[in-house]
């Protein structure tokens with residue numbers, strides 16, 4: 001748990017809860033220690049609720065992050081309990097479990113959804129066959145739900161050459177995505193030596209940023225996300 005954060009839910013002071021477990025294995029993962037879903041719980045839910053009860057009215061939102069929070073069968077109930085205290089609900093989602101995402105979306109006020117690559121090249125990043133289909137279904141669910149969202153793609157030149165970035169941006173623009181973020185790879189927390197030692201100089205090019213920026217109502221390039 002991060003008790004206070006101003007960077008995980010746009011415009012809101014939030015408490016962030018990190019849910020353990022993720023079946024994918026992205027090389028650039030910032031939280032590889034959360035990929036395994038352990039049997040022990042380092043933080044008791046009752047203690048979290050006690051903290052949130054005391055801070056109700058002082059903190060705006062609770063963000064469920066990970067790992068992949070929709071892996072947890074208790075997520076919906078946890079969101080209901082938190083929402084009953086008056087908090088807004090934020091969700092950081094990698095787009096892995098479309099059915100579970102659809103179940104919790106009615107409780108969510110804002111979602112940050114990762115879009116990792118063009119959907120036919122997803123496994124190149126996630127190391128998981130079929131992951132592009134899962135992510136596409138999640139994106140479609142978010143767009144159909146009307147929930148406030150931000151789509152974000154992590155950029156690394158070894159994983160996403162500029163022609164792939166442009167192809168992905170085109171496909172998202174064709175789906176009427178209106179809020180798209182590029183976040184430049186950072187090595188903090190990442191265990192991949194090759195990714196960490198690659199220069200990002202000149203990537204992405206200014207010309208590409210300008211071209212893609214014009215495709216979306218809101219477009220952001222984050223260099224230190």
Ligand code: SF4
Pocket residue numbers: 022023024025026028029030031032035066067068094
């Ligand atoms: S989906 Fe997210 S949590 Fe899972 S391995 Fe990839 S970056 Fe890490």
